[in-house]
Amino acid sequence: MSIKNRPNNQKEMSFIEKARRAQIVECAIETIAEVGYTQASLGEIAKRANISKGVISYHFENKEELLGQITTEYYIAWQSYIAPRIEAQKSPKEMLRVYIESNLAFVAENRKHVFAVIELVSKTITANGKLQFAAEHDEAVFVPIENILTQGMQEGVFREFTKSSARVMALTIRNAIDGFTMELMRKPHVDVQEYTRELVTIFDISTRKQGVALEGR
Amino acid sequence: MSIKNRPNNQKEMSFIEKARRAQIVECAIETIAEVGYTQASLGEIAKRANISKGVISYHFENKEELLGQITTEYYIAWQSYIAPRIEAQKSPKEMLRVYIESNLAFVAENRKHVFAVIELVSKTITANGKLQFAAEHDEAVFVPIENILTQGMQEGVFREFTKSSARVMALTIRNAIDGFTMELMRKPHVDVQEYTRELVTIFDISTRKQGVALEGR
Amino acid sequence: MSIKNRPNNQKEMSFIEKARRAQIVECAIETIAEVGYTQASLGEIAKRANISKGVISYHFENKEELLGQITTEYYIAWQSYIAPRIEAQKSPKEMLRVYIESNLAFVAENRKHVFAVIELVSKTITANGKLQFAAEHDEAVFVPIENILTQGMQEGVFREFTKSSARVMALTIRNAIDGFTMELMRKPHVDVQEYTRELVTIFDISTRKQGVALEGR
């Protein structure tokens, strides 16, 4: 029976099968990261993996499933990396710092994967001809920041945010992080530590309650 | 003789020729904005322009030239819009505010064009198989902000920035602006005025010299 | 503008366009007749037409449209051939004779086309995985015979038919005609005239009102 038709493919998937899929996904990531989404044909991916095109079709229902796997794995890895680090913090201020720090660290440690996902997401936007953002994932990404902002505001350490100004702040933080990825692509040797420090500073300052902030100095 | 083979096509280009190219470029922008880069084939563009595919090939060396034109025109329009508004300001603080305000206004007024360029840039990144950002343009974009930051620092109204921390700040501002475009795509009815106000606040606070800032309040 | 997207392609189709389509359809018919439906790939058809595969895609939306054209043209040609010949007859007996005669003549004169359609219809049966006969066409084919039978019965020259026995007779006549096509494929030099005479005899006898029939002898 073909893998594709298995009812419960998650559980029935053999070790070898998982490994093969993982290898192909890995190769797809590298291919996209190196030649871009548009050039990343199944043929190109297969060539780089030193396998025949058919192998990919054997292990994945279609191209969409393969690419979907990249995104899914990314979000899982990202969440597993970020969440515990934030939860280990006590104050919102620290949480925000760690959010930024761990995101940049994650990006720096998974450059290719992150870049591949950025490519994928940017193409998915208009996949079927109509603007259709990967809304679930996308919006899920903002939740942790918005939570941190809300909490910090309630505890009185952050300045006041309305619902929509909180969203702008959340978006701006996310954009800063995603933008860092692009900068990393342009300049692979950028000083990650310093970039991190600067971002932390920027958003520490701009979220801080003004009076309190001064006292802290 | 085809236009393509003319030695000096820039200068010899007739009025009609220019108009035709402009029309095609306009159509290409709309097509990309509506159906996305991947679906924006020459055939699709031609269909929307009610012309034959051959016409595009006649007026443009190849697809790359057509798409390049979109980007080029965009930067020119952007610069013509932004530059005078900034230059009309006296203080760096005002310049930064106006930079953000005029950028968001420009984006809001030229949604399709801006979105098309974003689509293009994201695809151009790996056009030839190697990462190749539209470096000239891209870097040029940061110059005005970096100039503002430097000036503000020298005048003592902004906090201290090293060369690299100034770049991080410049990037973060740009990313916030580009991110606004994406938000505008996701939620076309977002309150532009409010978003603008929030961004101005965020970057006003985070660039401000701490002591001075308080006095200003 | 591509032909495919024209709203009213029937009318706007140029002479050259029509000719090209006709040529391709002709070639497709020959290909199917010679190598069978399964082997009749677009590539094979193109090869026999001495054109590139792309030409077919240019003139036809997809393979389905091309093959559909074969069937459609066939039914039109068939009807144009059969109908006037039947209508020229006065008695149902003559109409039945002419129906058989003209069908066999039509088949003999359009062997390839008829065989191609038989191939196509037999494949269409299970096109989407479920039994789905080309019902409209198929059922339409029985109508003229059923009409003749009914008329002959009402005039008292044919024996009595219930609704379902009339259908069986109609089907049997059609099957005899389609079976002749197969025989023609197996034995291209079969004596058409004789075959026709025999079929006419068989169905003349088997529809005839028994008493009346004898008088006629």
Added chain:
Amino acid sequence: MSIKNRPNNQKEMSFIEKARRAQIVECAIETIAEVGYTQASLGEIAKRANISKGVISYHFENKEELLGQITTEYYIAWQSYIAPRIEAQKSPKEMLRVYIESNLAFVAENRKHVFAVIELVSKTITANGKLQFAAEHDEAVFVPIENILTQGMQEGVFREFTKSSARVMALTIRNAIDGFTMELMRKPHVDVQEYTRELVTIFDISTRKQGVALEGR
């Protein structure tokens, strides 16, 4: 050693081996009957049989052998069913009646198998690119009817048939039977008994010696 390479595989075939092949053939029949020849890939057949694709390749030289088995088994089953029933009759008239009756009964009782064979035959016609009917089988099919007709003619109960008019009659009877199968596919609930009665009537009338026939009434 693979079965395929065994010199005398017919005789050496074990019981288990036979059973396995039978099971696969059975499954192939159902698959073809349900999804049609074109969709009946080895993968599909294997899936329905709950075995791996490789098993089929292990037990059958290639797809052709598997499909050939379907046809062969069909003819054997058909012959075993029809022959004794005809032989049990005394008069040609009865033999003809029983031939039609038993054929329709056989079809009705083995719908899937019969339909699968029809699908196969229609595709096999042009299997290698050239028209190649399953001639042996096919021609063998006409023999019993031709024998009946000859006998009936010699006994003076059937009208006169030349060699070729006998063939037309034989073909027409076969076509009527095969056509019934198609009707059964289109309308599974068709009244088999009634259809049978009608066909018997039609061919009783059309073979009958005219004078004799009347007397019989």
Added chain:
DNA sequence: TATGAATGAGTATTCATTCAT
């Protein structure tokens, strides 16, 4: 200038077949 027509390389996908385990 503009067009319709044609091209051919490239895309994802399917599938019969092979083979090591």
Added chain:
DNA sequence: TATGAATGAATACTCATTCAT
């Protein structure tokens, strides 16, 4: 015996580009 894995040829279709008119 049976299997999962792999292969590579074949298929329909897309599209940037060329070219004669």
